[in-house]
Amino acid sequence: MGGTGLFQTLGRIAATRRNSLLCAVVLALGCATRLYHIGSMPYWLDEVTTVHRSSLSFGAMVHDSLVAHHLPSYFWIASLSGAYGLGESVLRLPSAIFGGATAAMLYIIGMRAGGWKAGLVAGLLMALSPLQVQYGQEARSYTFVMLMMAMGLWGLVEIARDPRAATLPFRSPGARLFPWVIYTLGTLGALQVLSTAFFWLISANVAAIAVGLDPAVDRRRFWWRWGIAQAIILGLTLPWFMAMAVATRGNMGSGTDWVPAMTLHSFTSTLGSLYFMRISRLISFHLFPVVVPGFGALLLAFGLLGVVYLRRAGGQRRLASVAPTMLYALLAVAIVPPLLILLISIGKPLWMPRYLLWSAVPFFVFVGLGVAVLPGRWLPLSTVTAIALLASVNLVPYYQSETKPRWDLASRDLVNILEPGDMILVPDRGPITIMNFFLARDGQSIPDDLWTRDIFKAAVHVQDGGRVWVVEGKVGQADHTPPKSYNAILAPLGSPIAVLPEGDLITFKLFDRSPDESLIAQGDAAPRL
Incomplete structure (x- = not known):
């Protein structure tokens, strides 16, 4: 027994060190891909707005943000960076760091959902996705809100991973307060950055239904804690939107009037850049030529494989930490936001990559899970290596592409x-x-x-x-x-x-x-x- 305990302890230490190292590698890679040539493309109209707003006094910056249907948190951070200059490389730096941190966060989420191989694939895809890299080189708030939503997803995954522990009395052995804190802080942070985070909040509440129906959960205690979390989130968020309603004189819906009507081209182009790793032009729906034929289809196949294997008992034996509750929670956060945006776009155009950017996060997690359930030892490892190499080759032409008007x-x-x-x-x-x-x-x-x-x-x-x-x-x-x-x-x-x-x-x-x-x-x- 003593020897067994020792080996278990050593195994946990080795796993912890491995996870820390891999998380650091993903973080470094995510930052490197975004910092490389970060100033090669000039500002475009939206970024010029950031330059202007970052130069204002704090009070003027808050007012200007609210009038333009924006929340001021990102622009305050940009103003701190702007103190060192308003050039492209300097003002885009926070977005690059947030984007790299999101890749590391995906490693953690994937690892907690299905092991280190799932986490590594999810993190690498986030680090090497052309669309995600492009927004990481954008002096706007989109990578900041993604990082906060990913943090919220981490908390939700921890709750869904062990719903019994998440609903034990906090002083009981094995009880876990941490997931509730992480979910609440992440979701609250996201809603302090962009109003599109409400799509994440809605999907998280749909996922909560799956958790609440888990037979191991103390339902009364779960819904009580979930309600407190939502009250904190909305209680600290709604005042900002009330202030925005005052600043815009009640014209809250006009903030997206500029969005072009959805067409078949814009619909497929957005999906191509979001899920199929196509290089796109941020200012339009233009897709550049395919770099690695079939790469996007390969990722889709692994994503579906992740869903199928988590649904079946065999897949759950390979990924013992993943319960059906986890599957339903991940499906909710993957499907609900794009579906809502698609339905809204029928009446009011909203189908834009910037608003759907978050949807890649759960998709990459499913791809990682699909790789992790491959049989044997070497097949998953070789698949992880192949995906990393293909994603790297796929990204290279992005740096030579004219993604913004000169x-x-x-x-x-x-x-x-x-x-x-x-x-x-x-x-x-x-x-x-x-x-x-x-x-x-x-x-x-x-x-x-x-x-x-x-x-x-x-x-x-x-x-x-x-x-x-x-x-x-x-x-x-x-x-x-x-x-x-x-x-x-x-x-x-x-x-x-x-x-x-x-x-x-x-x-x-x-x-x-x-x-x-x-x-x-x-x-x-x-x-x-």
């Missing part, structure tokens, strides 16, 4: 090619705002009298012998003027004599010959830009 280069090139008397025509103020942001770094700007949105003013300028530069390109994720409509509006200018691309997403068109006078004669009856 308004930094466009602004510099435009002022260099402008001649005295030239006019700039834009569809809205967005291109001027973003170009002036970058020009301000060199003490330059595009003055208001140099640009216009009036197509007929531009046409008259060309007819009088002047030159007009039309600037086309995406500034944000919403297309105010679709390309086809844009080209139709430009008809009074005639045909451009030069078309100059600025990367993949921005184009300059030069007009300097007499336009179609019959179109000019229509005057204000035709549309304006």
Whole structure:
């Protein structure tokens, strides 16, 4: 008995050291993939908002956040980073760290659900996912809220893993307070960052039903503790949203009015980047060519394998720590958020990668569980190695992809090619705002009298012998003027004599010959830009 106890103790120590080492490796890898080339792409419109808000006083920052339907917590953290400079690398640093920490958190969740191999696969996928890396290089709050929700999921997994211990009196032997604290703090933290965390809160409450029905649970005590946790979370969260309602004058629903209507393309593109590890362009629904054919399908197969094996008794013998309660809880948090967003998007568009980013977390856990239940010793290990290598190869082209519009280069090139008397025509103020942001770094700007949105003013300028530069390109994720409509509006200018691309997403068109006078004669009856 003494020898057996010694071996058990040594085994626990070895497992603890192994888990600590692997968690540290995943953390380092997650941070490294996000810090590498973190400043290679310029800010885009949303990030410029972060730059502006981080420069405000605390009170002004809180007010500006609430008016814009945002919570101020992330912007306060960004302001601390911004004290060391407002360049891309510095201001994006918190997001990179939060993203790396989320990968480490996934290792912990997967390990607790199905062993170290499940945790390693889940953590590696989070560390190497192109979409997750891209948001980790974004001066926005999405990786922060993901870290907090992952923390909440960790607590929920611990509760579902041993519901009896989670509902014992706290002074009893084997009772566990820790899962309740972690769940509450994580969920509360998420709701202090982004309102989309309410989807996590809803899914967690659905998962709680599965836990509450577990035959080993003390149902009265479970629901009492669960109710206290929800009361703490909502009690400390709702005041912020009441303040937001006041700041927006009750117009709370307008914060997502910019989201484009869901199409088949946007639907499949989002799924491709979220679950199938496709490299995408953050500012649009564009998917870059497949890097590793079949890799996404392989992950989906392992994810389904994880579900199937957890459902069957054989799978539960291999993963003794996982009860049916765990399966139902994980399924709830995996399915409920995307399903709710999909249903809402039928009436009010909300289907965007940024709002679905969290859904990858439980999916990666299921993939890890699918690998962990493979038979034998070497097959799971070789599969973990293969997934790590394929994910690494799949990520490499991301760093050479133009994932954001190069308004930094466009602004510099435009002022260099402008001649005295030239006019700039834009569809809205967005291109001027973003170009002036970058020009301000060199003490330059595009003055208001140099640009216009009036197509007929531009046409008259060309007819009088002047030159007009039309600037086309995406500034944000919403297309105010679709390309086809844009080209139709430009008809009074005639045909451009030069078309100059600025990367993949921005184009300059030069007009300097007499336009179609019959179109000019229509005057204000035709549309304006």
